Amino acid sequence: MTDPSEHVDAQLGSGAEEGAKVPAALAHRSGPASSVVDVARVEPEPLTGDDAVRLRMQASTVNPSDLVTISGAHASRTRYPFVPGFEGIGEVVETDPGAPSRLLGRRVLTLGSAENWQEYKVTSARWCFEVPETLTTEEACFVYTNPLSALLMVDEHARPGIRVAVVNGATSAIGGHLRALLSARGIDVIGPTSGVTGRRVRNLSEWSAVVPTTDAGRPGEVRRLSGRSGVDVAFDCVGGEHAAALLGVLRPGGSLVHYGLLSGRPIPADTTRKSPGRHIHLFRLPDLVHSFSRDRIGALLGRSHQGISTGSLHTTVSGSSPLRQIRRLLGEAETAEGKLLSSVSRSWASSRPTGPVTQKD
Ligand SMILES: NC(=O)c1ccc[n+]([C@@H]2O[C@H](COP(=O)([O-])OP(=O)(O)OC[C@H]3O[C@@H](n4cnc5c(N)ncnc54)[C@H](OP(=O)(O)O)[C@@H]3O)[C@@H](O)[C@H]2O)c1
Numbered sequence: 073m074t075d076p077s078e079h080v081d082a083q084l085g086s087g088a089e090e091g092a093k094v095p096a097a098l099a100h101r102s103g104p105a106s107s108v109v110d111v112a113r114v115e116p117e118p119l120t121g122d123d124a125v126r127l128r129m130q131a132s133t134v135n136p137s138d139l140v141t142i143s144g145a146h147a148s149r150t151r152y153p154f155v156p157g158f159e160g161i162g163e164v165v166e167t168d169p170g171a172p173s174r175l176l177g178r179r180v181l182t183l184g185s186a187e188n189w190q191e192y193k194v195t196s197a198r199w200c201f202e203v204p205e206t207l208t209t210e211e212a213c214f215v216y217t218n219p220l221s222a223l224l225m226v227d228e229h230a231r232p233g234i235r236v237a238v239v240n241g242a243t244s245a246i247g248g249h250l251r252a253l254l255s256a257r258g259i260d261v262i263g264p265t266s267g268v269t270g271r272r273v274r275n276l277s278e279w280s281a282v283v284p285t286t287d288a289g290r291p292g293e294v295r296r297l298s299g300r301s302g303v304d305v306a307f308d309c310v311g312g313e314h315a316a317a318l319l320g321v322l323r324p325g326g327s328l329v330h331y332g333l334l335s336g337r338p339i340p341a342d343t344t345r346k347s348p349g350r351h352i353h354l355f356r357l358p359d360l361v362h363s364f365s366r367d368r369i370g371a372l373l374g375r376s377h378q379g380i381s382t383g384s385l386h387t388t389v390s391g392s393s394p395l396r397q398i399r400r401l402l403g404e405a406e407t408a409e410g411k412l413l414s415s416v417s418r419s420w421a422s423s424r425p426t427g428p429v430t431q432k433d
């Protein structure tokens with residue numbers, strides 16, 4: 073079978089004959105990401121706006137939220153073609169007169185918009201956050217989505233008096249962060265795992281118990297694991313009937329924090345009627361971040377940097393490929409041992425200043 077990246081290389085040629093066009097991954101239509109995303113050369117975006125900056129992207133993450141968006145799950149707010157990628161690190165290579173010129177040459181995290189799977193991204197300086205020298209680019213790629221979500225959910229729902237929590241998707245990156253933050257507050261954490269990706273929880277001793285997802289919905293089994301008081305709070309990234317079953321094993325007054333839909337199925341409509349006295353809270357990081365001040369985001373990122381440095385908010389990365397091989401990377405994403413990164417290929421490097429890019433392929 074032909075490697076899709078070879079097709080892309082042939083399409084793009086060496087780059088010289090393409091003039092000023094720059095590489096970008098495009099999701100052309102809804103569907104499985106590895107079938108509908110391709111790399112093309114596009115016209116560079118003009119630097120317009122009060123505080124616009126141009127970034128040369130160094131590396132970007134591949135997250136479930138990217139795959140879900142490309143799949144068409146948010147049909148009403150997705151227009152194709154578009155450049156995906158919600159999380160990434162770039163170097164500032166050009167600034168608008170309204171943007172701080174001290175940002176030139178700085179490595180920044182870019183928030184507030186997608187479009188990170190391309191070589192050059194134009195964005196607003198107010199959505200750029202400098203990356204501390206203490207973090208590698210690979211580490212910096214994972215300072216935002218999962219750590220900030222875990223920090224905010226735990227701050228809100230792991231108040232004093234909470235003793236037992238359930239965190240499903242135990243092998244997920246965010247599941248590991250939630251476990252670490254809850255354990256640090258002295259809370260016992262039970263981790264249901266579906267096994268669909270073939271990943272295993274790395275350090276079983278860090279959890280009170282790791283159980284198959286099917287067992288997590290059995291009241292008898294969970295009561296045995298959680299002790300007499302029962303489960304106070306459950307963090308759910310799966311949805312569907314599994315979330316409904318989890319609500320049923322909470323103690324009266326307990327909370328289910330629903331923040332992901334990995335099963336692809338919504339929580340059934342009659343769930344709260346069947347489990348009276350239990351509460352469902354929805355969590356969506358982008359909604360909160362867009363309402364936060366820059367100082368508040370900066371303070372949260374500071375906590376994330378600290379957690380990454382100490383290991384509690386560490387993300388395991390299992391591979392990285394150049395942007396031109398994004399299709400192959402996307403094909404591996406759902407079963408990879410850890411997170412995957414798309415980086416800018418050295419063969420496409422232009423004369424603009426470039427920073428170090430981790431490339432393992
Ligand atoms: N709402 C927000 O603002 C927000 C913020 C951050 C993350 N999230 C969500 O959190 C979830 C995890 O993100 P991540 O980056 O940590 O992902 P990840 O590291 O790629 O892990 C995904 C994990 O999900 C579980 N899983 C995968 N497919 C599943 C399926 N069909 N049914 C049940 N479980 C499945 C697997 O864990 P097991 O094998 O252990 O079950 C897998 O290891 C995603 O849904 C993401 O969108 C939401």
